[in-house]
Amino acid sequence: MKLLVDMNLSPRWIDVLADAGIEAAHWSTLGADNAPDSQIMSYAHANDYVVLTHDLDFSAILAATHGEKPSVVQIRADDVSPDVIGKHVIIALRQMASELEEGALLTVDPNRTRLRVLPLRQDKQNVSGL
Known part of the structure; x- marks a missing residue:
């Protein structure tokens, strides 16, 4: 799994993810700072x-x-700094790696993690929590 870190997150995420063995690139090294989300x-x-x-x-x-x-x-x-929530994110990435490889929306907050399999649908069967 390779992560593309969005502009709204610090480039410090790259080192934190690399230390956890996760390949990542910050968008600022790949594209325009003002690129639309669709790009x-x-x-x-x-x-x-x-x-x-x-x-x-x-x-x-x-x-x-x-x-x-x-x-x-x-x-x-x-607080989305890697010092504060980095461990939660890394744990969630490891636990949900196969789902992310297949296509998923993973939401991580300090208290819980929520996974939705893609494509997103309105049914309740598409949601699981940790």
């Missing part, structure tokens, strides 16, 4: 990345397009 999603899909973000727009794109890839990992916390 980031297209790049991630074409290059087999999972998007790591703090932005709800990525899940909205998945819902609107009924997309099956790329997977998206959303961090939902007041």
Whole structure:
């Protein structure tokens, strides 16, 4: 699994993920700082990345397009610095690696993790929590 870290997260995430054995790139090294979310999603899909973000727009794109890839990992916390929530994110990534490889929306907050299999549907059978 390769992660594409969105512009709304610090580049410090790259080192934290690398220390955990997870390959990652920050969008600032791959594309324009002001690129629309749709461009980031297209790049991630074409290059087999999972998007790591703090932005709800990525899940909205998945819902609107009924997309099956790329997977998206959303961090939902007041403090999204890797020092604060990095361990939660890494644990969730490891636990849900196979689902993320297949296509999923993973939401991580300090108290729980929620996984939805792609494409997003309105049914209740598509949700699991940790």
